[in-house]
Structures are given as C-alpha cells and as structure tokens.
Amino acid sequence: MPLGAAFCLLPCCLSRSLRVWGSPLPACVPQNVPHRAILQDGLRPGSVIRVRGTVPDNASRFHVNLLCSEGSGADTALHCNPRLDTGEMVFNTFEKGAWGQEERSPHLPFQRGQPFDLLLIAGDDSFKAVTGDHMFHRFSHRMPLGLVRVLEVGGDVQLQNVAVL
Secondary structure (H helix, E strand, O other): OOOOOEEEOOHHHOOOOOEEEOOOOOOOOOEOOOEEEEOOOOOOOOOEEEEEEEOOOOOOEEEEEEEOOOOOOOOEEEEEEEEOOOOEEEEEEEEOOEEOOOEEEOOOOOOOOOEEEEEEEEOOOEEEEEEOOEEEEEEEOOOOHHHOOEEEEEEOOEEEEEEEO
C-alpha cells in the first residue's frame, strides 16, 4: 500500500470490507451510529484512527471502542468515552468480562453542537488521543495492539467520516 493511502470504513458497504481511497483525507460521507467496522489487518504502531463528526446539541455521551473480536462482550483494548453530561473524558479497557481501572481526564475537547476531528494514534506502548494540534490523553496499552480487530463508534454523535490511516 502506498504511503498516504487511507482505509475509509463506510456503512454503505456494510462495514465488512475496507475501501481504499488514494487521498490521506477520505471524502466525507455521512454515517449513522452505531458504526462498526472490521479491521482485517488489525492495528500496529503508527496506525491512526480518525473519527470526524458533530456532537448533537442534546448529546450526553458517545464512545469509540477498539474491540478484539466481533461478539458481544468482546475484550476492548480501548474505550474512549467523552461524557458531556459530566464534563470529562473516560478511557478504559474491558477484559475477560470486567472493566479495568478508569482513567478520567477533566479536559473534554468536545462541545455540544460543534464538529470535531479525533485522532487515536497507536504507538508502541500507548494510544495518543488528539484533537486539533493538542494531545489531550495518553492511554497505555493494557492488551497487545495486534489483538484489535473491530472499530466501533456509538452513542450521541453524528459521524461524517471514520478512517484508519
């Protein structure tokens, strides 16, 4: 795959396959939630997940999950959960049927009624959560990055684009 290629995860193709776009900024296609996409090759250090959307005026919470399998109750390598109702960000894992220790951040870079562009950057030992030019949280891997197979977005959010770059 050439540098700069992007995988755009579109519900119009039932999120079962990846469409390759030649641009590092795939076209914006409105998407409904919940949104689920299979990551055939998983993630590796350097993978970037880009979630672009708008937080509705009446939003309470939404989430971006990186799951290790498709089934219900799947282990979750990363649970990124903006909570507009409490004004905080929560990061966590779900493993063997139990939630791990929550990491809470009082910095909430999302506002009701406003668009956002969230990057989750996979590193060797952690995920970096970035909006704009600001890294607002680093979440250390609690599970091997190579186990991630599914990207899920749900809750109170209107998606314009979800991509793995």
